[in-house]
Every structure is written in C-alpha cells, then in structure tokens.
Amino acid sequence: MKNRFCTGFTAGAAAAGLKKKKGARDLGIIYSEVPATAAGVFTRNRVQAAPVRLDRERIAAGVCRAIIVNSGNANCCTGSKGMADAVAMGRFAADALGVAEETVLVASTGVIGQPLDIEKVATAMPDLVASLRPDGLDDVAEAMMTTDLAPKVVSRTGEIDGHPFTVVGAAKGSGMIRPDMATMLCFVCTDAGAAAETLQTSLSRSVDRSFNRITVDGDTSTNDTVLVMANGRSSAVVDSPEREAVFGAVLDEVLMELARMIVRDGEGATKLVEIAVTGAESDAAARLVADTVAHSNLVKTALFGEDANWGRIIAAVGRAGTPIDPDRIDIRFDDVLMVEGGMGGGEAAEVRATRVLKTPEFTISIDLNMGEGGASALTCDFSLEYVRINADYRS
C-alpha cells in the first residue's frame, strides 16, 4: 500500500543510469504546488558535498518549491565541476517545473570523489517530471536507497484547533554513516502552515531527538541532509508556542520512527538496541554515556554474538569522560537485572539476559545512580556482514 501524502505535494522517481544496477530508479523529485516554507539541517562534517553547500545557501530564504535527489553518486570532493553540476541539477528541475531556480533544493548520495554524470540527469528529466503524482513519495524513498535494504516512509497526522494536518517523511541511510558516504537523507513534507523560523526551530529540536541519537558505525557523512517543507494547504497553522508543541510532537514521531527504521536497516545489523541511561549527574552526562556505549565496537560485536557481556558495557561507561561511581552502576537487559552496584548478577541472571539478547529488539538500561539526568541512544549490532559490506563496497 502506498503511503498517503500531504495535500498539495506530489513526488516521483526515474532511472537515470547513475546506479550500477541497470534500470534501477536513482533520481527522485518532490514538488509543492504552492511555495512552501522550508528549513534544513545539514552534516557537521567540514568536508561537505556540493549539494549540501548549495542548499545551505538557498535554505536561508526559507522558501522551497521542489527537492531533487540522486543516488549512485555523492557529488562530494568533485571540485568546481561538482558545484556546477549541483546548480545544473537544480536548474533542470526548476525549468521543467516552471519554478524559480533558487527555490529548488538538491541532494546527492553515493560514492565520494567521482564526477557526477550530469548528462544522464538531464536526459532523465522528462521521465522524472512525468512521474510526479500524489502518492509518489514511496518511489522517491526507493530511488534514494544505496545499501539500504528497505525504503523508509513514515506518515503521521495531528490536529491544531480542530484543523487536521499531516507530516510525511522519507529517509535513506543505515545510520550516522553509509559506506563511502554514510549519507543519511530525509525529506519531510507537511500541509501545516508555519513560518520558516518556526519550522527551523521545530526541525532542529526533532533532529536532536531522533537522527542525532542513532549510530551504526560512528562516522559522520559528508552529505547528511534533513529538509522539511510546509505548504500551509491545511488550515492548521503553527503560530504559537502551544501549536508548535503540537506540531513538534508529530514531527518528533515521524523523525524518531524514521531514525528507528534507519538503525534497523543498519549495514549488516541483526538487532535494534536502545541504550537508556538514567541517574546521571545531568542529561548531557547521560547522553555522553549512552553515545559511548552505543558506539563501542566491543559492545556491538557482543550484541552480534548474543553475549550478555556486561563487562564491555561497564568499560565503555567508564571511558565516557563523565563522573561515575563504578560501584553504583545497575545494568538491565530489558527487565533482567544483570549488574547491581557494579557487580554481576551471576549465572541465573546471565541465562535470563541471554534470552533477551536473542530477541531482535531490546533495551539496555544503565542506571548510574548519581543524579536525575537521562538520555538514550539507538544502536545496532556489529556483524560479519558489516565488515563484508564495507570491505567490498566499491569493488
């Protein structure tokens, strides 16, 4: 079943021949029939792909009519030709749609350091524009997949003063990073109305609670991009703190679910694991601990081995760089208390914990018993398949 899209948006996809697989769709487009307000969040990597640099400039105006995206090539480390290609890609879409060039945003994902074959994009433009239709976002989600195993689309609805609105997002990525790029892309459309600044505030907050809380392998992409467009076609208007809260909660739901989908589809991942830290001196300290455990290769390989190896967890907690008292730490696998006051619960606990580890999704709760701070992070296991995928990716 196709995902329901928002009023006033259409989307579509086409095959431009940028992906190795012949005939695979690798070009996507999202179009707003009316000028939409827009906001974006981009990678913090200092090496940034040409389309990221272009979008940063264009998003400042807070208006967007269309997003064009390709997979198969990241258009990163491609010099001045790369920037010219990103601009050209946007212009092709602007011309075909009859909108101003500055209102088109551009995104790319794939291998770094190879020139984009812009002629192929030009050739595919008629097909791409012809594919636009109200339920086309699933096709965009598919077209931007690289090593993703599944397309990722989430739709949620809310209500402001009795006026319903929809938030729909499409994402690709297997975590903070994808092979050669780890590119995570996410495009969100809503028919709610909101000023660009309001949209930016909501987006930044939601990203911090969703995409910034996940990891697959700890590398940060040069192409990470999250864009949101609000076209105001519903009567729901986000123009007060209370309404921002309502809208933000729906946006949170969409982005958090997309984030979960990304980790679940993490390269080689067989398990989706939440690291929930409580009892820290502050939320920031809790976050540091959650991130350190979530990133630890030793914890992640133990998860793959379905081994309740809490020693690795406690060692990661210890190197997180925040004050802890080893003798106060409690660790649970779901509801199984494995470590109490820094010491292991023995064989009975281990048998029960191992049962939890054999399930595909579970939570590791770490109580530091130092204060009231809490935070969580989503991670996946680190499997043989991850190494295979990443040793062989370009060949």
Next chain:
Amino acid sequence: MKNRFCTGFTAGAAAAGLKKKKGARDLGIIYSEVPATAAGVFTRNRVQAAPVRLDRERIAAGVCRAIIVNSGNANCCTGSKGMADAVAMGRFAADALGVAEETVLVASTGVIGQPLDIEKVATAMPDLVASLRPDGLDDVAEAMMTTDLAPKVVSRTGEIDGHPFTVVGAAKGSGMIRPDMATMLCFVCTDAGAAAETLQTSLSRSVDRSFNRITVDGDTSTNDTVLVMANGRSSAVVDSPEREAVFGAVLDEVLMELARMIVRDGEGATKLVEIAVTGAESDAAARLVADTVAHSNLVKTALFGEDANWGRIIAAVGRAGTPIDPDRIDIRFDDVLMVEGGMGGGEAAEVRATRVLKTPEFTISIDLNMGEGGASALTCDFSLEYVRINADYRS
C-alpha cells in the same frame, strides 16, 4: 633465542589454572634483586580494576621489588573481594621473595566481572618463584597473553658517559582494547639508575609517543598498566637533562617497538598502517585528525578490503573537529599521490595505490596544507576475524 635481560633482574612464569587452556602458563613474576625506583602509567578509564587501584597507591612511594601478573581474569568489577585478592596476590609474592609487601606491584588481564580464584594463585606460588631466572622475561610475556598471537619483548641498549645500560620491556595486548578488557600491559626493566620522579617523567613522555598513539578498536581498557623499574645496577645514571634525553630515546625505542608489535598483533589484523598527518594548524590538530582517521571503522574496513577508498579518509578528516580546507588536502599511500587539492588522482593513481594496499605495512600520509603541525598514529585493518573474535570471546 631468549631475550637478554638486565643485570639484577630475574623473571619467570607458571601455570595456575586461571586460563581455560589446561597447563597454559598464566602467572608471571619479575624480581629486582635490589630495591628499584619505579614509575607507572595507568588507564584513564573511570572504571579501574582492583590491581590498578592498588598499584596507583603503591607506586607513589617510587620503589618496587617485584611485579606479579596473571592472565585469564581481569579482577575488575569484583568489589571488595577483588581488592582483597589483589592485595593477597601481592602478599604471596612478597612472602615468597622475602620483600616488603608495599614494594610488590600487581597486574591482571582477562575477563571482567568474575571473581579471581585466589587459591589457584596461592597454590602456584612455589612453582612461580622457582621459575625465576635471568632470561625469564619471555616466559612472562607468554604467560600474560590472552588473545595475543605472539609474545612481545623488546630489548635496547644505550650509553651514558661511556656506561652502557639496557632497557627491556615486555607487553601484551592487541591495541587500546582487548576483548572484555582490551587490557594492555607493559613492564619495563632497566639497569640504569634514576630517581623515581625522573623515571616517571621519562615514562609519561614515552607512553605519549608510543602506546597513546595506537588503536585497534578505540575502546580503552579498565586494566591498562605500564610499569618501569630501574635498579641502578649499571653505572649509567640518569641525573641530568642530557642524560634523561639519552635514556628517554632508548625508552622511546623500546615502547614504540612494543606498540608496533601490539598493533601488528591487533585482533584479526592483517595490516599495520601508519596515519601520518602534516600541514596542520598545530600538532594537536594533526593528532586529532590522525586519531580520527585511525579509529574510523569505514577506513579500517576499506583497508581490510585493500580498497584505496580515499573518500572515507577525507570524510574522517572532515569530522575530526579541527579547521581544514577540503580543497587543500593531499593524500598519499606510501609514495603514491592519490588525492591532490581534495580531488582524486584518477585510475592510474588508483591502480598504483591498490598495489600499496596489498602490502602488509604501509603509510597513509595526509597533508592538510594549512600550517606546520604534524602527528601520526598506528592502526590496523578491521577484518571479519575481528568480529568473529569479539562476538565469540566469552563463549
């Protein structure tokens, strides 16, 4: 051939039954016939094994007669019994050797969170002390191995004012971390004479240039310990800045070679790779870049795949958190210029770079062309075998 040891030191090993493998030596001892000055460097992990906490206290006096070490159990997260066991282990050695209890240092390596079977240590003490002999350090190196494939001993000589001296070190570990513990241990003996403070200064500086510049998987152990004993049995005395420089250079050589041996024996490693960064704004910035590249799972899996995937290197440089200009970066694989001004050198360069990648040891040089800062780091590739070892370690 046994490694030559220092005058006035003896060492030996015995099987206590702490390792799973029956009859394997898992207990080692190093003895100084006269009181030696001593210095130590320990893990910065906030979770610290009982022997680490004990040694930190004892090393403050700057005197050491013996070091006793076991493998098979890290004696970490073992509560008050753990500390009592560490103290007992030291006392057994002190009693057997007839030296003061406070002058014995203790080290452990192995699985976290399981109580040490101290009775087994007590039972093995007569064998252990009987094994002491001048060329026994190789046996200690073997007895402290866990997943190490090879024992690691390095011996170098120097001369101060015509007086020769020797520095011999034994280490275990596969990097910053070992499975369940990543424990890296290193014991150094010298017949040079030096005040404890001098020894500490020299050791801290050398460790910063050697063990602190290597990584296998980026986790930091709860048991990392480097100890040095100087017995003054040679006539070489380290009592001036010039003499410290001579001694420090020899100590550097020993620790850097041991560090290389540890990375070469990294879990699952098939390649030893130096990441050499130049042209940074400062040495600190260069170090940050070298460390980030050396730790990147994507770079390390590409090394395993013998793939000249410079896009992953440049993406890691970009997220290191230090100012860089992507358009100025040059990258070489040994002498092959693969990236110039942030752009790839094309197929011819890639063919030559791939030839370098197929060798077991090479250097990746990254010139940021921003300033005069430089630093390097040693890393290994990230292989299928690493995941296998760490998924299965406890089972």
